[in-house]
Amino acid sequence: MLAALVLAGGASTRMGTDKATLVVEGQRLIDRAIDAIAPVTDGPIVVAGPDPGGLPANVEVVEDPEGPRQGPLAGLASGWRRLNDGQDASGAAIDGVIVLSCDLASVDRCAVQQLVEASIGGADVMAHDGERPQPLLAVYSRSTIERLVGAFDDGERSIRRALDLNKVVIISIDKARASDADSPGDLAGRSVDWPANVESAVSEACDD
Numbered sequence: 001m002l003a004a005l006v007l008a009g010g011a012s013t014r015m016g017t018d019k020a021t022l023v024v025e026g027q028r029l030i031d032r033a034i035d036a037i038a039p040v041t042d043g044p045i046v047v048a049g050p051d052p053g054g055l056p057a058n059v060e061v062v063e064d065p066e067g068p069r070q071g072p073l074a075g076l077a078s079g080w081r082r083l084n085d086g087q088d089a090s091g092a093a094i095d096g097v098i099v100l101s102c103d104l105a106s107v108d109r110c111a112v113q114q115l116v117e118a119s120i121g122g123a124d125v126m127a128h129d130g131e132r133p134q135p136l137l138a139v140y141s142r143s144t145i146e147r148l149v150g151a152f153d154d155g156e157r158s159i160r161r162a163l164d165l166n167k168v169v170i171i172s173i174d175k176a177r178a179s180d181a182d183s184p185g186d187l188a189g190r191s192v193d194w195p196a197n198v199e200s201a202v203s204e205a206c207d208d
Contacts, residue, residue: 001043002116003094005079006033007072007136008049008102009063014183020102021052023193028052029181033100034059036107040116041098046082048075049102072101072136073159077152080145095122097145101136103180105187111177115139124168129178133170135159137178 008020008030015022020030027035030052037045044060051061062082076099083094096119098112111127118125119139127137136159140148144163151162181187184194 001092001094002041002096002098002139003043003083004037004041004045004098004100005076005083006030006037006045006047006049006100006102007075007079008047008052009075010049010072010103015103015181016184017195018050018052019181020047020049024105024181024187025191028054029105030055030102033102033104033107036104036109036112037098037100039109040113043092043094044083046079047102048079048082071157071159073148073152073157073162076145076159077149080149094142096139096141099136099138099140101180103182104137104178105181105190106177106179107137108177111137111173114171114173118169118171126165126168126170127173127178128170129173129175131175131179133165133168134173134178134180135163136180137173138168 010019021028030047034045034056045058047055047059047061050063055061060082062078080097083097098116100107115125115127116139122141124141124144125139127134148159148162156162
């Protein structure tokens with residue numbers, strides 16, 4: 001069984017507003033991530049982070065007990081623990097997990113499908129957007145997820161350091177579908193429903 005985990009617990013400091021609920025091209029980023037995952041997973045879907053509301057009934061939310069400044073590895077750890085709890089109830093084994101950050105502004109089902117197909121047989125697969133590997137657009141085997149959680153428990157906070165990239169299959173995904181959005185500038189040229197406090201800062205930056 002292939003489960004899915006959407007990481008939505010970051011502090012969004014550089015964006016100036018919660019990225020998960022930011023509406024880009026008419027859709028919240030968290031909803032875009034779930035829409036990309038849902039057609040290609042046969043297991044549970046968990047969102048690690050504050051509850052954004054309005055999620056499908058089959059999506060569970062687990063808030064990160066470590067707080068928003070511990071990095072994505074903290075969300076991965078809390079999300080995996082919740083997936084394991086659910087697995088115990090269903091009796092089905094989770095063989096791997098699709099991992100997506102909520103700030104992939106143009107991710108779609110086709111991008112996720114590429115990763116899933118490349119992971120058949122138990123491989124760890126990560127997207128490359130043409131500039132760098134994207135460890136938060138990936139499919140990881142159960143053993144790798146457990147190793148990452150163990151690294152977090154041992155004090156590691158960088159998912160890149162915790163991974164052995166020599167053992168990860170890296171496939172090219174079009175940059176337009178694989179790049180993350182960390183700041184307002186990363187969404188330039190898109191229709192974005194900015195909150196008032198961020199909209200004024202974006203306008204000032206464009207005028208400079």
